Amino acid sequence: MDGQDLKRRMAEFAGMCRQKGVIATHQRTEIYRELAGSSKHPCAEAVFKGVKKRIPAISLDTVYRALRLFESKGVISRCCTIGDRARFDADMGSHVHFVCTRCGRVLDVAGSAPSFLKAPPEAAAMGAVESVRVEVRGRCGRCGKK
Amino acid sequence: MDGQDLKRRMAEFAGMCRQKGVIATHQRTEIYRELAGSSKHPCAEAVFKGVKKRIPAISLDTVYRALRLFESKGVISRCCTIGDRARFDADMGSHVHFVCTRCGRVLDVAGSAPSFLKAPPEAAAMGAVESVRVEVRGRCGRCGKK
DNA sequence: AGTATTATTACGATTTGTTAGTAATTATTT
DNA sequence: AAATAATTACTAACAAATCGTAATAATACT
Structure with a gap:
């Protein structure tokens, strides 16, 4: 930004x-x-x-x-929510987050394919879909080096 | 179950x-x-x-x-986390959740295509991926009928 | 089996994220 | 500029989650 x-x-x-x-x-x-x-x-x-x-x-x-x-x-x-604190985002566009399970950082995943941000058809059949949230959890680059 | x-x-x-x-x-x-x-x-x-x-x-x-x-x-x-209470799941396999924004129910979306549960390649480049979480938010069938 | 050791439980008290009541302040309307 | 409406800052309250600790249960050892 x-x-x-x-x-x-x-x-x-x-x-x-x-x-x-x-x-x-x-x-x-x-x-x-x-x-x-x-x-x-x-x-x-x-x-x-x-x-x-x-x-x-x-x-x-x-x-x-x-x-x-x-x-x-x-x-x-x-x-x-990381730990027990709510985290906020001003970017209302569809995007994927990478959440580090070690340090709690929340990173934007740039340029994710749109297929990741569409609701699967089985979900669409369950109700009126308003939004889809995709969160990849793992160890971020900084925490990866042990 | x-x-x-x-x-x-x-x-x-x-x-x-x-x-x-x-x-x-x-x-x-x-x-x-x-x-x-x-x-x-x-x-x-x-x-x-x-x-x-x-x-x-x-x-x-x-x-x-x-x-x-x-x-x-x-x-x-x-x-x-719905409202301000953490919700738990014993099912550690990858699956999609449908979260009703009206009543707070969390439903399992059965048989979602595996493409929804794979991390996008851009995310995999950011760190060691442990899991992918997909949450579809909307109004569930029960709440849908106004 | 019985004792020593270690881990877990239940209780109560605390901490912490978040929300609510309210008087004072600021912005808007006339 | 006065009146009205909305927002802010303060304090206190609330509820989810955590911690210290004595009592209890489970494991290891002989």
Whole structure:
């Protein structure tokens, strides 16, 4: 995620908020920026720490509220739970995650074939599919070297 | 899961415990049986309630400890988190889950094509893959009829 | 078999992630 | 600029999960 990408994401954020009736306050904008500017799929606490550098008076509670609001409006997604902390992702496009079972890092798998992101027909027969989540678990490169 | 299947699973459990140095105590055996005998992917509390019928004095803490131990030894897996409760699965084979976003049910998707359970090559390049988890989210048949 | 040793269980108390109530603050409307 | 509505920050609460520990059960040893 370079500066250009982030800029585009922030513009999209403003548009989504307008469209979905979410007031893009200063705090919420910075919370989103923290999430969109990171490739770490951070937990609420990590987002809080990051935003705090720019808005020292922000409260953890506001971060939780904003993340929950964003999620309910489809602006971000709760991508997985590592340990017992929920991790978030500003990228709403279909993609695969690599989750390291040792260090807990969540990495984006670039350019995954679309076949991995379609629901199998047997699942489609079970109900109305809304989304498909593919998570590859294993030991990441950094943890691999024992 | 019929009686025959459960019986086979319990035998496999004994073998896995022996192999992995886990003492198969009475409590642990019943905890595993509760999980393997259910197709509901229960949370810790639900396992506790089930086992309690057979071992009234069992404590919730013992259930948590056993589930954590089993997970760390690869005997069971924590399949997902619904609401804020972790759900568990005794089936360690690759399979797809259908998670109902309305009622929280977690259903097994039978007979999914193996292509859905293979890691994409891009992911395999990122580290040592241990498992692939596919979660289809949507409204289940029961919740579908409004 | 009986004793020593080690591991597990149950209990209670704690910790921790997350949510809720509310007064003060900020943004929006008139 | 005053009034109205929404959001924020604070504190407290809640619930899932964990930890310390004494009692208990299981294993190893002789």
